[in-house]
Amino acid sequence: MQKLDLSNLTHQEKVQICISSLVGLFVCLLGSGVGNAVLVEISINIIFSAYFGICFILIGLLLIMRVNNLPDNSALSKKKKFLQYFGVLVLLSGVICFCLERDWNRYLGAHEKIPLYVILGVSLNFTLIFGFIDGINFLVGLFQKHWQRTVVETPNQIICILIASTTLGFIYGLMFGIMDIEDIKNYHRLERKLLLEEQICTPIACLIGLIAGFINEYLRLKGSLYMPYTFEHVIDPFTEEI
Numbered sequence: 001m002q003k004l005d006l007s008n009l010t011h012q013e014k015v016q017i018c019i020s021s022l023v024g025l026f027v028c029l030l031g032s033g034v035g036n037a038v039l040v041e042i043s044i045n046i047i048f049s050a051y052f053g054i055c056f057i058l059i060g061l062l063l064i065m066r067v068n069n070l071p072d073n074s075a076l077s078k079k080k081k082f083l084q085y086f087g088v089l090v091l092l093s094g095v096i097c098f099c100l101e102r103d104w105n106r107y108l109g110a111h112e113k114i115p116l117y118v119i120l121g122v123s124l125n126f127t128l129i130f131g132f133i134d135g136i137n138f139l140v141g142l143f144q145k146h147w148q149r150t151v152v153e154t155p156n157q158i159i160c161i162l163i164a165s166t167t168l169g170f171i172y173g174l175m176f177g178i179m180d181i182e183d184i185k186n187y188h189r190l191e192r193k194l195l196l197e198e199q200i201c202t203p204i205a206c207l208i209g210l211i212a213g214f215i216n217e218y219l220r221l222k223g224s225l226y227m228p229y230t231f232e233h234v235i236d237p238f239t240e241e242i
Helices: 011-044 046-068 075-100 110-141 155-178 187-225 237-241
Strands: none
Touching: 011 046, 011 075, 011 110, 011 155, 011 187, 046 075, 046 110, 075 110, 110 155, 155 187
16 A cells, blocks of 8 residues: 555645544534534433434434345445444444433443443444534535536545544543532533533544544545555445435
């Protein structure tokens, strides 16, 4: 594999990478902020718990079905087992939503909830960030020519965003569980804890967003130099579904 070489980029491509990095930063901040608020609501609101529990179960089942139906000539078929495990993780998150609601769960201690919030944080950030990116893909596609690639299209770009979103979700879920935010009933204390968590996690989210945006755009522009199959035309229902 060749080393990353920025010298082969034109001025316009460097500008595109900078813009992509800033967009990645914004998407990660937005996803993590919304995800953090949803974690709180899942813990204290029965309706939110049921809603997101059902959504995660449906998304997990759909993801597993799509992965199982990947054609053998698909680049993502090489990572089929990994994607199947991830589908099961999202499905499990749906079940966890029903376990973490404060009024439904009175037996798990703060430490036992930490791994559950980590799993939930990973699935939540994955779903939110890919949802935002799907919207960006749609908007950018309205102004592109039919032969131009959208913002996130190739299998390697999808894996890049998958790694970034799951890493961010892991960090937020871990911090949420460690700080025991879900069991705080006093509103002002809850607000202070959330602000403290955001102060700790926001710089990490910014860094992950910048790196993911940079790598994503570089793969879109120069991915064929590193993994030629990335730019081969394949019929890939999983990519279209994402």
